[in-house]
Amino acid sequence: MTYEHYFLVTGGAGFIGSHFLVYFAEKYPHYHFTCIDKLNYATTHTRQTLTKVEKKANYRFIQCDISLEYDILYDLLVRRFPDTKITSIINFAAESSVDRSFTNPSAFVRNNILATQNLLECLRLASDKFPQNRFTFIHISTDEVYGESENDPPVSELAALHPTNPYAASKASVDMIIQSYYSSYKVPVVILRPNNVYGSNQYPEKLIPMAIAKLRDGQKIHIHGDGTNKRTYLHVIDLVRAIEIIWRECAIAKSDMVTGGIFNVGTKDEWRNKDLVAKLIEIYHGASIDLANHLEFVADRKYNDARYRISSEKIQRLGWEPQVNFLDGLESLVNES
Numbered sequence: 001m002t003y004e005h006y007f008l009v010t011g012g013a014g015f016i017g018s019h020f021l022v023y024f025a026e027k028y029p030h031y032h033f034t035c036i037d038k039l040n041y042a043t044t045h046t047r048q049t050l051t052k053v054e055k056k057a058n059y060r061f062i063q064c065d066i067s068l069e070y071d072i073l074y075d076l077l078v079r080r081f082p083d084t085k086i087t088s089i090i091n092f093a094a095e096s097s098v099d100r101s102f103t104n105p106s107a108f109v110r111n112n113i114l115a116t117q118n119l120l121e122c123l124r125l126a127s128d129k130f131p132q133n134r135f136t137f138i139h140i141s142t143d144e145v146y147g148e149s150e151n152d153p154p155v156s157e158l159a160a161l162h163p164t165n166p167y168a169a170s171k172a173s174v175d176m177i178i179q180s181y182y183s184s185y186k187v188p189v190v191i192l193r194p195n196n197v198y199g200s201n202q203y204p205e206k207l208i209p210m211a212i213a214k215l216r217d218g219q220k221i222h223i224h225g226d227g228t229n230k231r232t233y234l235h236v237i238d239l240v241r242a243i244e245i246i247w248r249e250c251a252i253a254k255s256d257m258v259t260g261g262i263f264n265v266g267t268k269d270e271w272r273n274k275d276l277v278a279k280l281i282e283i284y285h286g287a288s289i290d291l292a293n294h295l296e297f298v299a300d301r302k303y304n305d306a307r308y309r310i311s312s313e314k315i316q317r318l319g320w321e322p323q324v325n326f327l328d329g330l331e332s333l334v335n336e337s
Helices: 015-027 070-079 098-103 105-125 127-133 166-185 207-217 236-252 273-285 326-336
Strands: 005-010 031-037 059-063 088-091 136-140 189-194 196-198 221-224 230-235 262-265 270-272 295-298
Touching: 005 015, 015 031, 015 236, 031 070, 070 105, 088 105, 088 236, 098 105, 098 166, 105 127, 105 166, 136 166, 136 236, 166 189, 189 236, 196 236, 207 221, 207 273, 207 326, 221 273, 230 236, 230 273, 230 326, 236 262, 270 273, 273 295, 273 326
Parallel strands: 005 031, 005 088, 031 059, 088 136, 136 189, 189 262, 196 230, 221 295
Antiparallel strands: 230 270
16 A cells, blocks of 8 residues: 655653554554654563554554664665655654663663764665655654753743753754754754653653652652752653654645744643642642652752753644643643542
């Protein structure tokens, strides 16, 4: 069967990638999706997040560590191109735990920088195929590349990068490498920098799923420092919708104004960590519960950004707006637990 578009989704078994695949494969049965993932701890070394797409005719899975198995990527994107007919790449593959990056920063260089570098190098070697195929490469970055912005106005995509932890530094490095491939080799790339993303099937090392898991198990929730650090939250489906808008601008509308660009994707749902945990406790147990019985303040991170503030005006001009109410999203997650 011939499909209109062929996607390669790296890191597709992970939290955000799996939501993208389920959304897109169901909405676009006339598109084909190849998922590459190494199946690390965050996927519990399984494909359980992909059960809704595993049997679809427009889907296939390849287990591959793109930081190490360059030959598989090369075969798929260069040696067998255009037989593979891949015309769009959505790059979710990354390690994303700030705490883990403090204890093993080298793993973040390998999994975030070298993995994407391998992908970009394959695209460079196949760059002569891009014009006729309208190739699109969308990379998922993070708002943490801008660093701390406690008292500043929301930062735009033109702001300087000031990452303060190894995870954010690895993502900022990749962003710069990607931009160099666009300038030097005309690899058609777009970078998205979202807020903290939350939703179902998220590994419980992030604050929201960790807190819900602790509540479910009757354990105290640990909060770094005094809990006044602020984070802004974006539902995973709203991020997937943002990716959809950007992809359609590139591949369907063929807009040259988007390719090569950077887009912040964020909301105004900003919460102090301790207030967010208190809200989750309230949703789970009721408003009359004694919070002290359910949370515990622990030693802060080696460096803990006080706040991230990004402006999403640029992507909003393309018609994107968040649709999932934050409190509704939290209640839905608690009810699933």
